[in-house]
Amino acid sequence: xxxTLNSIRSLCFCLLASISIAGLAVDAGESSPDVRxxxxxxxxxxQSGELFAFFLPALYKRYGTRIQISGIDLSQPAGERAxxxxxxxxxxxxxxxxxxxxIVGKRAIFGLFAIAMTLGDEFEHLARDxxxxxxxxxxxxxxxxxxxxxxxxxxxxxxxxxxxxxxSVQSSSGKPPVSDHIxxxxxxxxxxxxxxxxxxxxxxxxxxxxMPGRAAFRALFLALFAGFGISGYMAYTALxxxxxxxxxxxxxxxxxxxxxSKLLGVPMGVLGLVCYAVILVTWLMAxxxxxxxxxxxxxxxxxxxxxxxxxxxxxxxxxxxxxxxxLWCLGSAVSITTALWLLSGYARKGEKSS
Numbered sequence: 001x002x003x004t005l006n007s008i009r010s011l012c013f014c015l016l017a018s019i020s021i022a023g024l025a026v027d028a029g030e031s032s033p034d035v036r037x038x039x040x041x042x043x044x045x046x047q048s049g050e051l052f053a054f055f056l057p058a059l060y061k062r063y064g065t066r067i068q069i070s071g072i073d074l075s076q077p078a079g080e081r082a083x084x085x086x087x088x089x090x091x092x093x094x095x096x097x098x099x100x101x102x103i104v105g106k107r108a109i110f111g112l113f114a115i116a117m118t119l120g121d122e123f124e125h126l127a128r129d130x131x132x133x134x135x136x137x138x139x140x141x142x143x144x145x146x147x148x149x150x151x152x153x154x155x156x157x158x159x160x161x162x163x164x165x166x167x168s169v170q171s172s173s174g175k176p177p178v179s180d181h182i183x184x185x186x187x188x189x190x191x192x193x194x195x196x197x198x199x200x201x202x203x204x205x206x207x208x209x210x211m212p213g214r215a216a217f218r219a220l221f222l223a224l225f226a227g228f229g230i231s232g233y234m235a236y237t238a239l240x241x242x243x244x245x246x247x248x249x250x251x252x253x254x255x256x257x258x259x260x261s262k263l264l265g266v267p268m269g270v271l272g273l274v275c276y277a278v279i280l281v282t283w284l285m286a287x288x289x290x291x292x293x294x295x296x297x298x299x300x301x302x303x304x305x306x307x308x309x310x311x312x313x314x315x316x317x318x319x320x321x322x323x324x325x326x327l328w329c330l331g332s333a334v335s336i337t338t339a340l341w342l343l344s345g346y347a348r349k350g351e352k353s354s
């Protein structure tokens with residue numbers, strides 16, 4: 001994507017023209033996608049549920065008919081035989097229980113997070129491989145491919161998204177799902193609240209109202225504790241290759257798998273842990289070094305400001321660029337913004353200590 005999309009002033013998201021439900025049926029030999037992927041999955045596994053609920057709709061929304069996926073059910077004897085044949089052809093190990101496997105050309109991808117990264121952010125690189133546009137030449141697999149493509153398309157359609165012939169994706173009614181509207185609306189509301197909070201924090205710095213009391217102390221501690229917990233969970237899901245739970249709205253997994261969820265290759269959850277830890281330590285140190293306010297309190301305030309700016313950027317990108325909203329990210333954004341607002345009361349010079 002063009003780097004200018006990273007600027008808040010240029011954020012936009014164009015709604016695509018609606019398509020007919022008849023355009024859903026895609027035969028394995030009728031289209032010429034850039035990437036053909038064989039997905040081996042167990043419908044009863046947690047990873048499979050998360051894949052169909054979050055990753056595949058986001059993937060089709062992003063790439064449309066440039067990608068074609070055939071789903072092979074490993075709980076069926078035919079699917080199990082097909083995997084054994086592919087594994088023998090490519091020299092793969094036995095299929096682990098509950099783990100998703102995708103075959104693209106001669107490449108095997110294991111695990112939900114690796115699949116999301118490879119088919120998502122590394123899609124263009126994958127598409128340049130000439131083997132990626134062909135199904136694996138395995139006779140035991142060939143007869144299952146057309147039905148697998150139809151199964152994937154039906155599942156994607158059940159989430160409200162249909163691949164269109166022009167390479168775009170739209171909902172079956174021609175509009176994004178209601179859950180997307182709710183999540184994106186929530187993200188926009190949080191975004192506006194963050195901007196207002198930042199402006200008011202700067203105003204608070206100029207008010208000689210004295211040091212905050214015990215209520216502000218407890219509120220700041222709770223905000224940092226909540227942010228630390230959220231960041232810890234997001235760091236765990238990113239590093240352990242686990243799909244984050246997101247609830248009935250939002251697309252936490254899609255946001256985590258996007259290129260915008262990292263800074264210099266470090267996941268946002270890890271960055272959040274470091275940020276909240278530094279704020280807490282420097283804030284507690286400042287209480288001894290600058291008991292009357294100002295002074296060392298500027299250190300945690302400055303760290304919190306950096307955290308807010310990073311959260312502000314991600315919050316703006318979610319509804320307008322990524323096309324998915326992470327509720328955990330919104331929670332962290334609220335926590336870090338609350339911390340900044342409260343720290344502005346400590347950073348100013350006061351007359352009475354807490």
